[in-house]
Amino acid sequence: MIKKRYILNxxxxxxxxxxxxxxxxxxxxxxxxxxxxxxxxxxxxxLLELQGKKENIEKGVEYIQSHKIICESLDKRIHFExxxxxxxxxxxxxxxAGALTMNRKSWKLEFDKSKCVVCELCIPACPLKLFKIDFQ
Amino acid sequence: xxxxxxxxxxxxxxxxxxxxxxxxEEVAKMAKELTPEEIVEKVDVVTTATFGAMCxxxxxxxxxxxxxxxxxxxxxxxxxxxxxxxxxVDSYIGATACxxxxxxxxxxxVIQDLLDGKDVLLEAWGKGTDxxxxxxxxxxxxxxxxxxxxxxxxxxxxxxxxxxxNTTQTMKHTYMGxxxxxxxxxxxxxxxxxxxxxxxxxxxTIGLGTRIFLGGAQGFVVWPGTxxxxxxxxxxxxxxxxxxxxxxxxGNLKExxxxxxxxxxxxxxxxxxxxxxxxxIPVLDxxxxxxxxxxxxxxxxxxxxxxxxxxxxxxxxTYEELKSGSIEVQGKKVxxxxxxxxxxxxKIAGELKNWLIKGSFEVSKPVQMFPANTSLNGLKExxxxxx
Numbered sequence: 144m145i146k147k148r149y150i151l152n153x154x155x156x157x158x159x160x161x162x163x164x165x166x167x168x169x170x171x172x173x174x175x176x177x178x179x180x181x182x183x184x185x186x187x188x189x190l191l192e193l194q195g196k197k198e199n200i201e202k203g204v205e206y207i208q209s210h211k212i213i214c215e216s217l218d219k220r221i222h223f224e225x226x227x228x229x230x231x232x233x234x235x236x237x238x239x240a241g242a243l244t245m246n247r248k249s250w251k252l253e254f255d256k257s258k259c260v261v262c263e264l265c266i267p268a269c270p271l272k273l274f275k276i277d278f279q
Numbered sequence: 280x281x282x283x284x285x286x287x288x289x290x291x292x293x294x295x296x297x298x299x300x301x302x303x304e305e306v307a308k309m310a311k312e313l314t315p316e317e318i319v320e321k322v323d324v325v326t327t328a329t330f331g332a333m334c335x336x337x338x339x340x341x342x343x344x345x346x347x348x349x350x351x352x353x354x355x356x357x358x359x360x361x362x363x364x365x366x367x368v369d370s371y372i373g374a375t376a377c378x379x380x381x382x383x384x385x386x387x388x389v390i391q392d393l394l395d396g397k398d399v400l401l402e403a404w405g406k407g408t409d410x411x412x413x414x415x416x417x418x419x420x421x422x423x424x425x426x427x428x429x430x431x432x433x434x435x436x437x438x439x440x441x442x443x444x445n446t447t448q449t450m451k452h453t454y455m456g457x458x459x460x461x462x463x464x465x466x467x468x469x470x471x472x473x474x475x476x477x478x479x480x481x482x483x484t485i486g487l488g489t490r491i492f493l494g495g496a497q498g499f500v501v502w503p504g505t506x507x508x509x510x511x512x513x514x515x516x517x518x519x520x521x522x523x524x525x526x527x528x529x530g531n532l533k534e535x536x537x538x539x540x541x542x543x544x545x546x547x548x549x550x551x552x553x554x555x556x557x558x559x560i561p562v563l564d565x566x567x568x569x570x571x572x573x574x575x576x577x578x579x580x581x582x583x584x585x586x587x588x589x590x591x592x593x594x595x596x597t598y599e600e601l602k603s604g605s606i607e608v609q610g611k612k613v614x615x616x617x618x619x620x621x622x623x624x625x626k627i628a629g630e631l632k633n634w635l636i637k638g639s640f641e642v643s644k645p646v647q648m649f650p651a652n653t654s655l656n657g658l659k660e661x662x663x664x665x666x
Contacts, residue, residue: 229330229541229553229620233456236464236616247604250621268457270332270543270551272383 146194148177148217148257150278151207153187162207163191170203171195177260180279188279190217190261218256222275228252229271237264281316281565286644289323289561293638298323300559300635302628303473303571310572318568324635324642325571327475328492328557328627331468331619332454332543335434335505336552337373338390338532341426342401344368345418350411351403356389356420358400367411371431374542374552385550387542390430393422394537428532430494430540434504436556438476438524439580442467442596442615444608447586452547456618458585465582465606465613470624471575471598475558476524478571480517482509484560486645491528492557492631495539497640498530500558503649510654516577517570520595524649528556539627555623557631561642575599582608 151162166172178190193200207214230251234243242258243265245251265274292298299322301309306325309318342351344367354361354370358378362371377385392399398419407414422428443455444465451458456466469477479485489500504525511519532540539555562568575598583590596606601615634640 230622231330231332231553231620232617233466236456236466236618237459239459239463239614245617247602250617250625264457267452267546270545270553271541272544 144195145197145200146192146257147200148190148192148259149204149214150217150220150261151189151191152213152279153189154211155184155186157187157210157212160210162210162212165206166193166203170199170206172199172203178262178278186279190278217259217261220277221256221259222277223254224271224273225254227271227273231270234265234269234274237268282319283564284319284323284562286561286563286642289563290641292323293635293641296636296638298635300324300326300632302625302632303327303478303560304625304628306571307472307574310574315565315568315572318572319562319565322562322568325478325560325562326557326628326631326635327473327478327560327571328555328624328631329436329470329474329619330539330553330555330623330627331470332545332551333432333435333554334375334454334551336430336432336554337371337386339427339429339431340370340372342368342370342420343424343426345413345416347413348411349403349413349416350405350408351416352406353404355402356399357384357392359384359386359389361386363403375550377550382549383544385542385544387550387552390532390552391537391540391542393425393428394532394535394540396422422533429529430498430532430535431527431529432554433527434506434525435528435554436475436504436526436558437469437522438480439474439519439578440468440522441590442580442582442601442606443585444582444593444613445586446584446593446609449586451586452545453585454545454548454551455585456616457546460586462608462611462613465601465608465615466618467580467598467601467615468617468619469580469598470619470621471578471602472573473621473624473628475556476526477518477573477578479558479560479567480513480519480570482524482649482651483567483570484563484642484645485526485558486648488643488646489558490641490643491559492555492627492634493528493530494532494535494555496530496534496536498528500526500645501529502527503653506655507649507653508655509651514577514579516573518573518578520579521581539623553620553623555627557627559631559635559640559642575602582606
């Protein structure tokens, strides 16, 4: 069993298919919807956490992608200019998901992207503007 | 009677490579086993450091004279307004200055761009005089074309600072970072037991002329910082429990590095600048040894509600509690986060320690000590008629 987060971007004409139903029913994947934005007639974006057998998740992702939906793992959509980070801690103040934390020994920033819920609060909170998340 | 050392003795030991130099964190650990009397025997210098956003910072720049010359009476660097009331081609660019059309780029960014060797657009206007006939100039400058480029910060290295929380229902954007509603986070900014002015709370060794680490180069303490307040309430360890004294510092930006000077933009607040400062404290006697031995459990600070006008105090906590990850405020467990970099402060304390050990940096006796018994005025408003 693995657990992984994906961002799905739906084209305007894909609203009539029950993808999440098929992921559960056909691929035995447990789904947790963490974030959803729908702009009717334009596009929609979803942040999903998929839990299941590795091969089932791979097949489920292929199934989604075969319907012209972009499905990419979350960590590919999070851009963080780590080499410029000064470890000030401002982003950890707003990260209630616990993805951004300070190592309590080295006091350096640790970023566990798998915990990110794309609340996007870190983007303005970083005084050096080092975060970018490609959700839509 | 315990040992007493002089600055000269310590500098002789530094030159000959016999001096023992520790960081304030190392000596705080040592103090769990040794008394101040034993520490003064063993340790000669203790290095302290901080790397936080310090808004009261800026740079003095002399642009050099163009031909024909101009008396610069309005000056912009990459669109950021600079002070124009200093002779013809002298200016001061404040870290927090910015043009209205680009609020996220300010004086601190101009300073950092120059520091990084980038070209910066200088535009200036003058009325034209007999000796300065020119009325306008627009040209690129960089760190090599300008003459003096001096960091002069009127208020840095605050001796302790408050913890910020927000009891209201709405998110608050402050210089202490983003404060979530309903006491969902607490931010703090001092490097605690490593912080310079917490290791010499009575200013026995820090004064006018103290040689320091500033932005990666050698700098100096040149004056008490603005809002220099020495009569704040103190705890049992002689530590003020809220923001108290400060220092004004100066140094040559041409020798500094953007590893230790970093421009910053705080959302819906404005521009500021992270400044790296390290101060060596000579362990002259047992009293100083006791002061530099202070640890995070002995340093307390006030928790203030930044969401409410007047920032009421909600409690008092130690840095040990703050660094544990959560504090208790109004009976509620509140997650803590730093907004100043302890990792960078440690790097600075380590770097300064190396300079001292190598004999390339001396401790200096202040030319003049700072005043005691100072307090602050608020701004009392009196009626100012529009006539």
